[in-house]
Amino acid sequence: MNTKQINALITQLKKIDFSHARIKIDDFELEIDRDGHQQSTELGVEFISSPMIGIFHQNQQPVMVGESVESATVLGQIESMKLYNELLAGFNGQVKKVLVNDGDAVEFGQNLFEIELNEDIAE
Amino acid sequence: MFKKVLIANRGEIACRLIRACHQLNIKTVAVYSTADKNASFVQMANEAYCIGPAxxxxxxxxxxxxxxxxxxxxxxAxxxxxxxxxxxxxxxxxxEQCGIQWLGPRSEIIALMGDKAAARRFAASRGVAIIPGTQVLDHPSRIKQEADxxxxxxxxxASRGGGxxxxxxxxxxxxxxxxxxLAKRESQSAFANGEIYLEKVLVNARHxxxxxxxxxxxxxQILGDRDCTLQIGRQKVIEESSATFITGAQRRELGQAVHQLLDGVGYxxxxxxxxxxCEDRFYFLEMNTRLQVEHGVTETTSGLDVVLLQLQLASGQGKIACDISPTHSxxxxxSRITMKLNSQEAYLNEFSFPENVRVDTGYQVGDKITPYYDALLAxxxxxxxxxxxxxxxxxxALADIKIDGVETNLAMLKQIMNNRAYQQNQFTIETLDTGMVEQHESLTS
Known part of the structure; x- marks a missing residue:
């Protein structure tokens, strides 16, 4: 399995309620633990969290509350060791909250945006 | 003196390092994984940053x-x-490139000693006896020849193994x-390097x-010596300071070998x-270019806090020879108390120790045990x-320890203390592996 396929699998898994999963496909084995606190409590709402520790940089046109985003929309950049890493929305929906300011130091797993999912995806 | 130090570790050693920094009024920064967000060391540090998953x-x-x-x-730093x-x-x-001081030796020395075959060559070049063996070997026919x-x-x-x-x-x-x-494959996957060399087995050796x-x-400067002979599967279980199986003359001989190895290196x-x-001779095994798990026994007999000393020397305060005079009493x-790591969640329902002994631990009662890191409990x-x-x-002390919630090696440690061969100081690095006491598998850290 390549990284893309694994990511796709994890995205699918996010929609299912579980705390521990073990998946075996031929030689490929994946074990996932999910932290109960990180699951969004509200249905149809997802938090976009930082995939790494770093400095958050907003876009030239900063993402605003109410804006529509798609999976591939770049929400900003996380700078780590002088490398800029794109933060992708990963979902289709509307920005409900912006939880980070330009130049903030962010930790791994810190929630940065709250996205209200488009209904067809949330179902 | 430093103003702020980052502790790039977790568990008991992070707690121990944070305490030493605070004693010198140095602010501390902890880094932690999501599995450790409630750990003691995260709470003790002045600042803490989550840096990644478990x-x-x-x-x-x-x-x-x-x-x-x-x-x-x-x-x-x-x-x-x-x-x-x-x-x-x-x-x-x-x-170094980021302008943050590393609390340890220069990277070249770390790389030299981290390559165990290169370290052997280096020790031999400085006139220190090494265990009979070979350099890195590649050709199967050559290996066969050398083995014979x-x-x-x-x-x-494995050249990149060690410990x-x-x-x-x-x-x-x-x-x-x-x-x-098997060795090459394992070395390649564990250390990303398939280099191997051969070494003679020293029979009835002490560490x-x-x-x-x-x-x-x-x-x-030499701060003391330790006897770490009692091991299971080459992992230390009991450590003593100072070693009691050598004579004063042998201790001086060892000290001389260490100075021969490191003087002028800039360590x-x-x-x-x-x-x-082995048979009244010392053979260089390896050098660890860092603080070790068992440093506490040396502190106990020397009265020194080696981490405080390290922080002071690294900040440029004080020099060897004029400031430190270890005495040994x-x-x-x-005893390393280790636990059996299960994939299931476990909690320390009970975790108490007698007050009159030194206990280094990163856990407290109620803590959740996760299977991600080493098995050392205290x-x-x-x-x-x-x-x-x-x-x-x-x-x-062992009799007064109460631990509930996880399976530990406490019973084995008690057996060792009651064992006659142990009490009479008659054991080798293989004694525990060859049935000195009953033991449970995978309880080493």
């Missing part, structure tokens, strides 16, 4: 993430503790081919190691030179006037 490769071994925390928190990035030459270079010359049993060692990892014992020639491919410290000028910070002792024994250190007195105190 898997160590993505958090505690993630050089960029650890360093980024240091940059964000604006620290002066990084203390690596033991394990994780503590012997990672590349990380040391990255720290050395004789069996012999050890196949008892990456070692395969070959009892007879018929096993050689099979063990060789003795010398604690050293170097100042900013690179002058080194800074804490380090341990390990030897095997009595005997200290350390280190218990006692101090006695002599070895038998220390053994009695350890017996008492």
């Amino acid at each position: 898997t160590a490769t993505d958090s505690y071994l993630n050089r960029e993430a650890v360093l980024m925390a240091g940059i964000i928190a604006n620290v002066d 990084i203390h690596p503790g033991y394990g994780f990035l503590s012997e990672d030459g590349m990380f040391v270079q990255m720290c 010359k050395l004789g069996f049993p012999l050890l196949i060692k 008892g990892k990456g070692i395969k014992k070959v009892s007879q020639v018929s096993e050689l081919d099979n063990m060789l491919s 003795i190691e010398i604690q050293v410290i170097g100042d900013q000028q690179g002058d080194i 800074q910070g804490l380090g341990t030179v390990e030897f095997l002792f 009595g005997i200290a024994i350390e 280190k218990v250190i006692v101090h006695g006037d002599n070895r038998l007195d220390a053994i009695e105190k350890m017996k008492q």
Whole structure:
């Protein structure tokens, strides 16, 4: 399995309620633990969290509350060791909250945006 | 003195390092994985940053993430503790490039000693006896030839191994081919390097190691020695300071070997030179260029706090020779309390220790045990006037420890303390593996 396929699998898994999963496909084995606190409590709402520790940089046109985003929309950049890493929305929906300011130091797993999912995806 | 230090570690050693920093009014920064967010060391530090998920490769071994925390928190120095990035030459270079002081020796020395075959060559070039064996070998025919010359049993060692990892014992020639491919494969996957070399098995050997410290000028001083002979599967279980199986003359001989090895090298910070002792001779085993798990026994008998000393010397305060004069009184024994790591969730329902002994732990009662890291639960250190007195105190201490919620090696430790061969100081590095006491599998850290 390549990284893309694994990511796709994890995205699918996010929609299912579980705390521990073990998946075996031929030689490929994946074990996932999910932290109960990180699951969004509200249905149809997802938090976009930082995939790494770093400095958050907003876009030239900063993402605003109410804006529509798609999976591939770049929400900003996380700078780590002088490398800029794109933060992708990963979902289709509307920005409900912006939880980070330009130049903030962010930790791994810190929630940065709250996205209200488009209904067809949330179902 | 430093203003702020990042502790690039977790558990008991992170707690111990944070305490030492606070004693010197140094602010501390902890980095942690999601699995450790409620751990003691995170609460103790002045600042804490989550750097990654539970898997160590993505958090505690993630050089960029650890360093980024240091940059964000604006620290002066990084203390690596033991394990994780503590012997990672590349990380040391990255720290240097970011203007953050590394609390340990220069990256070239770490790289030299981290390559166990190169370290052997270096020791031999300085006139220090090494265990009979070979350099890195590649060609199967050459290996066969050298193996025949050395004789069996012999050890196949991974060049990038060390700390008892990456070692395969070959009892007879018929096993050689099979063990060789196994060793190479394992070494490639564990250390990303398939280089191996051969070493003779020293029979009835004891393990003795010398604690050293170097100042900013690179002058080194010996702080004491430790007997770490009692091991299971090459992982230490009981450590003693000072070693009681050598004579004063032999101790001087060892000290001379250590100075021969390190004088003029420019060694800074804490380090341990390990030897095997066999038939009245010492053989260089390896050097660990960092603080070791068992440093506490040396502190107990010398009255020194080696981490405080390291911080002071690294900040440029004080020099070797004029400031430190270790004296050694009595005997200290350390027991490593380890647990069986299960994939299921476990909680420390009960976790209490007697008050009159030193206990180094990163856990407290109620803590959740996760299966991601090492199996060390706590280190218990006692101090006695002599070895038998220390053994009695350890017996008492072990009897007073109450742990519930996880399976531990406590029963085995008690058996060791009651074992006659142990009490009479008659054991070797293989004694525990060959049935000195009953033991449970996989309870070593």
